[in-house]
Amino acid sequence: MIEKNYTIPINEEFDKYDSCPVCRLHEKFERQSLEYIMGAAMMEPDVRIETNESGFCARHYRDMLSMRNRLSLALILETHLREIEKLFEEVSGGSKKQAQAAAHKLAGMADDCFLCRRIESTLEKYCSNIVYLWKAEPEFREKLLRQPKFCFAHAAALLKSGLEHLSSKQFASFAADIGSVAGKDLRVRSDEVSRFCKSFDYRYSGEDLGEAKQACEHAVEWLTGSTDT
Ligand SMILES: [Zn+2]
Ligand SMILES: [Zn+2]
Numbered sequence: 001m002i003e004k005n006y007t008i009p010i011n012e013e014f015d016k017y018d019s020c021p022v023c024r025l026h027e028k029f030e031r032q033s034l035e036y037i038m039g040a041a042m043m044e045p046d047v048r049i050e051t052n053e054s055g056f057c058a059r060h061y062r063d064m065l066s067m068r069n070r071l072s073l074a075l076i077l078e079t080h081l082r083e084i085e086k087l088f089e090e091v092s093g094g095s096k097k098q099a100q101a102a103a104h105k106l107a108g109m110a111d112d113c114f115l116c117r118r119i120e121s122t123l124e125k126y127c128s129n130i131v132y133l134w135k136a137e138p139e140f141r142e143k144l145l146r147q148p149k150f151c152f153a154h155a156a157a158l159l160k161s162g163l164e165h166l167s168s169k170q171f172a173s174f175a176a177d178i179g180s181v182a183g184k185d186l187r188v189r190s191d192e193v194s195r196f197c198k199s200f201d202y203r204y205s206g207e208d209l210g211e212a213k214q215a216c217e218h219a220v221e222w223l224t225g226s227t228d229t
Contacts, residue, residue: 022154057113127161
C-alpha cells in the first residue's frame with residue numbers, strides 16, 4: 001500500500017514545468033530538515049539520542065556550519081562527541097568483546113548521517129506517491145510527460161519505485177514516460193560533452209563552444225541532481 005501524503009507538494013512542483021521537479025522536492029525537504037535539526041529537534045530527546053549515535057556526513061556538517069544558529073550545532077556536537085569518547089574508552093580500556101563491539105559501532109557512525117537517512121526515506125515516499133499519481137490520474141500522467149527534465153538520480157529513483165509498485169505491463173509504460181522526459185536532457189548533455197572534448201582537437205580550435213564551455217558542470221549536475229556544482 002502506497003502512502004499518499006505527499007500528493008499536494010508533488011503537484012505544486014510538477015505544475016512549475018521548470019527543471020527537475022524531484023530536485024526541487026528534494027532541496028525543499030533538505031532545507032526543512034536542516035532547519036528542524038538546528039531548531040525544534042533540539043527539544044526532542046528521541047531525535048537527540050539518534051543524532052548522538054549517527055552524527056552527520058561532511059556535506060551536512062558544512063551546511064550546518066553555514067547556518068546562523070551556532071549554539072544549536074555546538075550542543076549537537078557536544079553530546080555526539082561525548083558518545084564517541086565513551087566508545088573510544090571501550091575500544092582502548094574494555095574487554096576484547098567490548099572493544100570489538102565499540103569498534104563496529106564507531107565504524108558505522110563514521111558512515112552514517114541522520115539527515116541523509118531522513119532525506120532518503122522521504123524521497124522514497126515522494127517517488128512512490130509520484131508512481132501512485134501516475135497510475136491513478138490520467139491528468140497527472142500528462143503532466144509528468146510534459147516535464148522539461150528529470151535528472152539521472154531522480155529518474156533512476158522513480159524507475160526503482162515503479163519496479164516496486166507497478167505491474168510489469170504498467171511498468172513498461174511508466175518507464176517509457178520517464179525515459180522520454182529524462183532522455184531529452186541526456187542527449188543535450190552528452191552532445192555538449194562531445195563538443196567540449198572535440199574542442200581540444202586542433203582542427204576544431206577557435207570554434208565557439210557557447211553553453212558547452214560548462215559541459216562537465218552541466219553533465220555532473222544532470223547525473224547527480226545537485227546544484228552545488
Ligand atoms: Zn532531480
Ligand atoms: Zn548527510
